[in-house]
Amino acid sequence: QKEVEQNSGPLSVPEGAIASLNCTYSDRGSQSFFWYRQYSGKSPELIMSIYSNGDKEDGRFTAQLNKASQYVSLLIRDSQPSDSATYLCAPLPRGGSYIPTFGRGTSLIVHP
Amino acid sequence: GAVVSQHPSWVICKSGTSVKIECRSLDFQATTMFWYRQFPKQSLMLMATSNEGSKATYEQGVEKDKFLINHASLTLSTLTVTSAHPEDSSFYICSARDLGSSGGANTGELFFGEGSRLTVL
Numbered sequence: 001q002k003e004v005e006q007n008s009g010p011l012s013v014p015e016g017a018i019a020s021l022n023c024t025y026s027d028r029g030s031q032s033f034f035w036y037r038q039y040s041g042k043s044p045e046l047i048m049s050i051y052s053n054g055d056k057e058d059g060r061f062t063a064q065l066n067k068a069s070q071y072v073s074l075l076i077r078d079s080q081p082s083d084s085a086t087y088l089c090a091p092l093p094r095g096g097s098y099i100p101t102f103g104r105g106t107s108l109i110v111h112p
Numbered sequence: 113g114a115v116v117s118q119h120p121s122w123v124i125c126k127s128g129t130s131v132k133i134e135c136r137s138l139d140f141q142a143t144t145m146f147w148y149r150q151f152p153k154q155s156l157m158l159m160a161t162s163n164e165g166s167k168a169t170y171e172q173g174v175e176k177d178k179f180l181i182n183h184a185s186l187t188l189s190t191l192t193v194t195s196a197h198p199e200d201s202s203f204y205i206c207s208a209r210d211l212g213s214s215g216g217a218n219t220g221e222l223f224f225g226e227g228s229r230l231t232v233l
Contacts, residue, residue: 008153034221043118043205043227044156088156098209099146100222104155 003027004103006089012109019076021087021106026070029094033065033072036088038105044088048074079110114140114210118225125196126233133191133228135206141186142208146222147179150203162189162206196232204228 005024013019021035032051036044050056050063050072062075072091076083086107090100115138125131135145145162160181161169168181180192193200207222 004155041229043224045224046221049221099158099161102156104153 003093003101004089004091006087006103006106008104008106010107010109012111013079015079015081015110015112017079017110019079019083019108019110021074021076021089021108023072023074023089023091023103024070025072025089025091025101027091027093027101028067028070030067030070030091031094032092032100033063034090034092034100035061035063035072035074036090036102038086038088040085076108079108081110081112084108084110114138114208114223116142116206116208116223116225118206118228120228121226122229122231124231124233127197128195130192130194131196131230133193133204133206133230135189135191135208135225137187137208137210140208140210142189142210143186145183145189145206145208147181147189147191148205148207150205150227156205159191162191164189193230196230198232201230201232204230 003026035048037047038044048063050065053065056063060077064073086105088105089103092100117136119134143164147159148156149159150156158171159174162181162183164183170176183189205227207224
């Protein structure tokens, strides 16, 4: 079983729609979860972090965490073409390394 | 957020030569930096953890003699790809944590450099 699983996509949504990106992880002990956005040819940038079950909202972004189901998602409301990128899910596994494990990412395409 | 700068952004070299990539934390001190490699359409793969003043910790399968890491100061880590071959062509990205911005708490958040795209001919 892969440690972090994401649908590679591409996920295509029209401008203005809600984009829903999903991620499952295998380490039940993971406590922190991060979403990074990576534009083509660029390095990742952190857009959201979530540590507790439930929802966390930041502008157009909402992260949702369900530790019992080992599932974390990212919703992007009012999607814009500039949101087109690959979104990497990165849970922080248990242990003292504090190094997140990255999924392959989901490619999102927002078309006008 | 914290700023991590990486140089060079692009490098093309001949097979058999060595290439050095620098990673600097510009507005904070980083006792630990991380080096990742990313092949096209693949996930980020951690290569090694760079520790200031001590030896780097390499992930399984990463040749420490081929990928030399030096972390001589609190703001600079370097990765040298020695005797590069075409299969080493990849996107190399460094990252670091800014413990100061989180009040000293290690939250796991990483700040990434711009990345260095290496092409070995």
